[in-house]
Structures are given as structure tokens and as C-alpha cells.
Amino acid sequence: MSVSVVLFTSDLRVHDHPPLRAALSSADEVVPLFVRDPAVDRAGFAAPNRLAFLADCLTDLDAGLRSRGGRLVVRTGDTAAEVLAVVRRTGAAEVHVAAGYTAYARRREEDLRRVLADEDCRLRVHDGVSTVLPPGEVTPQGSDHFAVFTPYHRRWEVTRPREPLAAPRAVRVPDGLDGDPVPVRAAVASVSEGLAAGGEGEGRKRLIGWLSRHADEYEERHDDLAGDATSRLSPYLHFGAVSPAEAVHRARARGGAGAEAFVRQLCWRDFHLQVLAARPDTATADYRPRHDRWRSGKRAEEDLTAWREGRTGYPVVDAAMRQLAHEGWMHNRGRLIAASFLTKTLYLDWREGARHFLGLLADGDVAENQLNWQWVAGTGTDTRPHRVLNPVLQGKKYDRYGAYVRRWVPELADVPVALVHEPWRLDPSDRAERGYPEPIVTLADGLARFREARGRD
Template sequence: MADTQLVWLRQDLRLADQPAFAAAAVAGPVLALYVLDDETPGEWKIGGAQRWWLHGSLASLANELEARGGALTLRRGRSAEIVAQVAEESGAAAIHATRHYEPWWVGAERELGERLTLHEGDVLHEPSDIRSGSGGAFKIYGPYYRTLESHLPPPEPEPAPRKLTAPGKLPPSDRLEDWELLPTRPNWATGFDVWEPGEAGALKHLKRFAAEAEHYANRRDLPAEVGTSNLSAHLHHGEISPRQVWHGVGAGSGDKFRRELAWRDFSRSVILADPDMGTREQRPLALPHRTGKQAESDFAAWSKGYTGYPLVDAGMRQLWVTGWMHNRARLVTSSFLVKHLLLDWRRGAQWFWDTLVDADYANNSQNWQWIAGTGFDSQPFYRIMAPLAQSERFGAAEYIRRWVPELKQLPDADIHDPWGRRVAPAGYPEPLVGHRDGRERALRAFRKARGGG
């Protein structure tokens, strides 16, 4: 009888193209373990929206494992301690896991030491292999991608094991319901029913997007269109692999999207170079961020979508209701917070961390630092998005009507700037700050930070 193989699951909740499962299934009976760990990540424990998604994803995975003869064990606590404990309880001969790049997971992997066998499955290609001529990590995406191209395409994804054998005796397991991952009082996630967590849901989105990928370059920036892949949460939770997505979209029509997928690899490379990028500015600006009562009131209005800027409000309300926001709206809402409101980007990043179903430490931190002009690879701070012009340029009228219903009667010519057009309905808030005033305030702060007075 072969010895038990323990598979430690984290953000890799799938069976297809899952090298840890594949290696374990060949070696012996498979014991799958997920640990709900709020201790190891510290301040980066998963937020409320991710917890909602995790419940559905684990329920789906448990069903898939059972259908193939396997089983899922659930425990709660510090990952390294629990994994070692379950390995001892089950007499596991080996521990398998997908390599992850968040600093807390790197630490947990190191703590488990030689008992742990790591497999590549979270990226297109191992980021530590992508090095500059001097041997260091790339800090700019362009040269990173050009080097990554020499390792592409990635290998074809592997199918899920058709049959798994569970150990004769399973260790005790928590009940998923007892973790209370789903909100109840109140249930703020009623709008999350647009999602289908789990491997099956991921494959549905991939199939839908693959048929439309040829339009991605033209539609991706249009909030009113279904032009993005909607795969970000599935990728974050590991319900589908980057290799599956790469090959699934096909050559040619999906080239633009594939470059965006490679940005995900790049962000993992960056957190290996700078594990603290979620809080530490990579190129510090030392901006005099606003604080005090009015700043707090402005942040509250931004977070709930009551800024007086229709595209900003639509994006923030979509986030609150569904746990997701269109990419163009993410750019505009984050720029508005950091520049028009002159608030610390870390506050916005933390809000996204708690409210996004796809909140990913590497991507979230990298993208906020890109907006704030503080990242290794970022736009300059003085490039300030004009939210009214962005709304009109990217045809956001129907998007605004859906998420800001008090404006739904306005025609396209007025809906992007109802206050400027003097047609704002009663009850719609006045802008927190005028575009020109907010822009000039941000530029004064930038000059001050640069020592220009």
C-alpha cells in the first residue's frame, strides 16, 4: 500500500492543471487539506468579499474531489503548524503544494522546509527565472515581458486526475459552514449572485471569453460592454491556471489579452523583489496627504459612490454590490482618490482588499502604486485622469445608468457631467471637488513633495 500524499491547498483550488494534485495522485492516496489562516498573513488576511468567494470555491472543490474518490479536509490556524500536524496525523510521506509568492506564504513554505515539495502552477513561467542582464529582477514591465517571451508559450495544461484514492482513514475536519464565511446580518452579498465560484464557473467564463477575445483590444476599456474576461477572481483563487487561460483564448485574437495576463506574472516578480510593496512606496513621493474630518468625509463618500462624479460613483457602487469593478473604472476611481482627493493610496488599496472578490496582493499593490506614481513601473503622479472626460471618451453612459439609477433619465450628452450641464437631479451629490481645483491641489502637493514649494 503506497504512503499518503498530503496536498496543501491555498490559492489553487482546482483539479485540472494542478501539478501538486497530479504528482500526489501518481505517488499514492491523496489527502487534500485547506487551512483557513488568519494568522500568517497578518494585516493581509483575506477580506470579506474573498471570504464569500472562498466558501463557494471550497464547496465546489469538495464536490469535485468526492466525485473522483477523494476528500477535502478543512482546518483553521497557522498554516505551517496545521500542515505539519495533519501530515503527522495521517502519516503522510510527502507534502505537495503549489508555489505562491506572497511574503507570508513564502515564509510558511520556508518554515515547512524539506518536507514540502513545491510545484509551479500559479504563473506562466517561474518569475525567479526571468532576470535582467545583471542578474536582478526586472522592475519595468516591457523588458520583463520581452524576456518572458523566450519562455512562451507555456506548456499545454494537464487534465484533472480522472480518479483519486483517499487514505483509508481521514483526519478530523472542520465543517465549512462553521467557518461562517458568508455574511448574514446583514447579508451584504446579495448582488454577488452574478458569480459562480469554482472550477466549473471558471471554465464557463473562459469558454465565453474565448469566443469574444478578438474584440478584447477594442472593448476592454468600455465599462458598458462585456469586453473583459471576468476571470480575475477565478485566477486569484486558482480555480483556473494561467496556462489554461493562455491556451484557451487562442493565438492571434487573444494576443492583447495574453500581454495583460503576463502582467500578473510580472507583479509576482515584483513582490519577490519587494515583499512589502503593499505598504511601502517603491519610489517614495512623501506627498502631504490630506487628513482630518473633511478628508474622512471625502473618503466615506468615495467608498460608497457619492462623489458627484458619475463614472467614479458607478464604479464604486458596482464594487459594493458585486465585489468587482470594471478595469477602466478601477483606474478612474483610484486616480480620483489619490489625486483629486489627495488621500493616501494605501487607504484605497485596503478598501479594495476587503471589497474585491479578486483582491490579489501582488496585482492590487502594483496597480495602486502605478496610479500613485510610486511604483517601480508607474505613471508619473502629475498625469491626472479627468473623470468627466474619461466617462465620455469610453462611452460609460449605460454603465452609469445601471449603477447610478438617479441619473438614468439623463441623455448621453448630459449624464457624464450633470452638474456642469446644470441638469443634476435632486439628491445627486455635488462634486466633492471641482476637477480643475482638485488637479491644481494635487500638482501643488506634488511640487511641495519635490521641494518646489
């Protein structure tokens, strides 16, 4: 019997899975393979929340395959070496894998080509599995990628994505192929208490339910911190438990301004991926250098610690950071406010913030995380690189009644609406009893420091 291998990476689903469907159409039996590669740990991508979410996704993927007569084969070790071992054990004629766009994913593909070069086995890389449109699908004249979102979005929204594929009815796996137990969440230590459940089943339920019940209000409420009207699909998209192409098709079938606003966010995701694909160095280097000399030293370290712990003295910033610690997720508006405060009010290196986020976010994605941080820091693709978000004004606008702050900063739970975003205006004795810190910097001083650093006096 002919055999193909499907190497699952960031595409942990059975619905709309081009590599799996291609493998099934070209072979009698298929090995669904996932390799737990220690190189991922060494690269710093094995944060507890993502490991726990990954375990949920793998458990669910295994269940989805078993319901179709198959199973997930899990191996631990170097990815290319483990794939080669499976190819030799089964006599597989093809290995199918979704294209990746990070430097690590590209090295993985190169390693696979190298080890399979002397085998009678073909590597087939499938583009557009983890995106709506793959990088390079739309490009500006004279460049390999768009550097500004708006023109990219204009081209992207009129380019039709591929049609989603149905899940296979049956998956037949060769007998006698050994593997490791499928990881389970319970085996992961230091997981955030409020981390959501992962997996394709949960992701599809969330996508379908959110579109039917909440999409209509998304355009008006997606920045409402307390309302929490966003889809919360980002971790499922990161692990490929939900297909972005299917999400776009379902949203457009739903129709309406809210659904289109949601689709625009998926376009942002593709936009950042095409930037990273063209400039892999932007994971760590400024896309547009501003010659920043970020603060360092003892006081800078103290400010960074206060920011990480949600004790800056600015309630909406602290609420966002505490939500991150508790849930392994943060509201998008909260991410913008917290990132602006770190990079522009405290004038600390965006890489410090990006590293902290990657350590906690279940959706910690190199392209989305790093390039959104750069956007806020003014070193990325923002056409207004020197804008500064005032956390007080942002709080009053997007947490009008203070419900978000009260939810995550219990020290301020009973503060009147008029003062909840400016607790330093409370009576001194009241402030002392609450134990909530004074602001670590005045906004005027922070703004002046940033403008001087960027030569914006």
C-alpha cells in the same frame, strides 16, 4: 501504503495542478488538505466577498475530488501545525504545496520546513502553479526583477510556459481522517448582493465560453465600461480556480488580436507578482517614493467617505464605486479612474484606496491590488508617474452614451447624453430634485493641488 499530502492554498482546482499530479505519482494515497488559518483573518485578508467566493471554490473542489473517488479534508488552525498533525496521523512521506510569492506565503513555507524538519517527511514546493511564468523565470541583466512592464513583456511573450496538465482520473484518500465541514457561502454574512459564483467549474465555463464568444472583440472593447466585454476571470485566477498557464494556452490556440490582448493582461499579472516577490515591502511601502504628504484631517476624511460611498459628484467615479459595492468586482477601466481620482484629484493616500478595495473585491490580490494602486498613484512602476485621469473625459471616452453611469447611478438615469458626465450643468432645480451631490472638488483645484504637492508647477 505510501501517503502524500497536498496542501491547497491559492490553487483550488483539479485541472492543471502540478502538486496534485506529483503527489499522485509518488504515493498510493493522497490527502487533499485545505487549512482555514486564523492568521489570514488577523492579516486582514478575510473580507466577506472573498470568504463567500472561497467557500464556493472549496465546495466545487470537494465535488471535483469526490467525482474521482477522493474528498477535500478541511482543518482549522495554524497551517503548519495542522499539516504536521496530518503527516503524523497518516505517516505521509511528502507534503506538496504550490509556491507563494507574498510575505505571508513565504512565512508559511518557512513554518512548514521548520515543523517537518524532524519528521521523516519531505516538503516539495512547486513553482509556477499560480502564474504563467514564475518570478525569476525571466530577469534583466544585473537585477532580480523587471521594474518596467514593456521590457518584461518582450521577454515573457517569447518564453514558453509549461504545458498544462490534465485532471487526474482518480484520487484515493486514506480512510479515517477527520476534518471540518466544507465551508458554504450561506454561512458568510455581509456578502455583496451581485457577487458572482465561485469555483473551478464556473471558472472553466467562463474561460472557455468567453474565449469562444467574446475574445475577438476584446482588443477593441476591453475598456468599454458599459459593454462589459472583459472576461471577469480575475477572482477565479486569484483563488486558482482557473490555471493562468492553461488560460494562456487556450487563448493562444484561439488566436487573433483579442486573444493576444487578453494574454497581455495575464502578463501584467505575472509582472506584478515578480515585483512583489522581489520587493515584498511594496504591499505597504512605496516602490518609488515621491515624498508625498498625503492629505489628512476632517475634510480629507469626508472626501474619503464620499469616494467610498460613490458620492463624489463625478458620475463615472461614483458608478465604479457603486459597482464595487454591489458586485465585489469593478471594471478595470473603472478601477483606474477611481484610483486616479482618489490619489491625484483628492490627493489621498493610495493605501486607503487599496484597503477599501481589499475589503470588497472578490479578486482582492496583494500583488495585483497594491501594485496597480501604486501604478496609478505614481509611486509604482508607471513610467509616467504624474499622469492624471480626468474623470469627465474618461467617462465620455469609455462610457460614450452614459449607459454605465445610468446603470449604477440611478439618480442620473434619464439625464441626456450631453450632460450625463457633467450633471452640474443641469438646471439647479433639476439637480436638487435628483439628490445627486455636487462635485466635492473642482478638477482644476484638484489638479493644481496635486501638481504643487509633486513639485510640478
